[in-house]
Each structure stands twice: as C-alpha cells, then as structure tokens.
Amino acid sequence: MHRSLKYHEHALLLILFGGLFVYFLYGAIVGDLFIPARRGPGGSHLTGVSAWLVVLAPVLIYVAILIRHGLVTQLGSRIRTALELLLLFAGVAALYAGILWK
Secondary structure: OOOOOOHHHHHHHHHHHHHHHHHHHHHHHHOOEEEEOOOOOOEEEEOOHHHHHHHHHHHHHHHHHHHHOOOOOOOOHHHHHHHHHHHHHHHHHHHHHHHHOO
16 A cells, blocks of 8 residues: 655645646636747647646646545555556546647
8 A cells, every 4th residue: 555645745746736737727718828848939839629638637647646645545456556547647648639639
C-alpha cells in the first residue's frame, strides 16, 4: 500500500493542479488557450475541442494521484492500481490529443 499524502503535500498538489485547471478553463471559455513555448517566443493557441481536452487533463491526473495515495480504499489493490493507471493514461492522452488536435 502506498503512503497517504501529508496535509502540505495535498495542499501543494491542489494548488498546482487547481491552478492549471483554472488557467486552462479560463482559456477554453474565452476561446483562446495559450500554452507558452519552452524556449523563445511563440507557443500554441488552442481553441474549441482541443482547448477542452487540455482542460480535462489536470483533473484526470490529479484524481489518479489521489487514488494512488489512498482516496479510494473500498476497492481491491489490483482494481485501484488499474483505475489509477487508466486515469493517468487518459489525462496524458487528453493533454497530447488537445495539443496535437488540428
């Protein structure tokens, strides 16, 4: 069994993923979600379906992390691990699909 999150770790994760979610949600509602480039000027402007897919990503990844650290205790170990991996994969896939969607 994985160790449960301490209060400050949980708060840090909530601030990180909550901040990403709010930024992505605002960009999707406004109709222009900007993702800055790693280096130099430029970046990606996402609109429509691609922006909404990116909004979904931090939520799925955050829930996968919470499941890993004991949010759901009623499920068996294998089912919990499978659910965690499914949500993590879905979150990463939504992020990449949103960025690569044309």
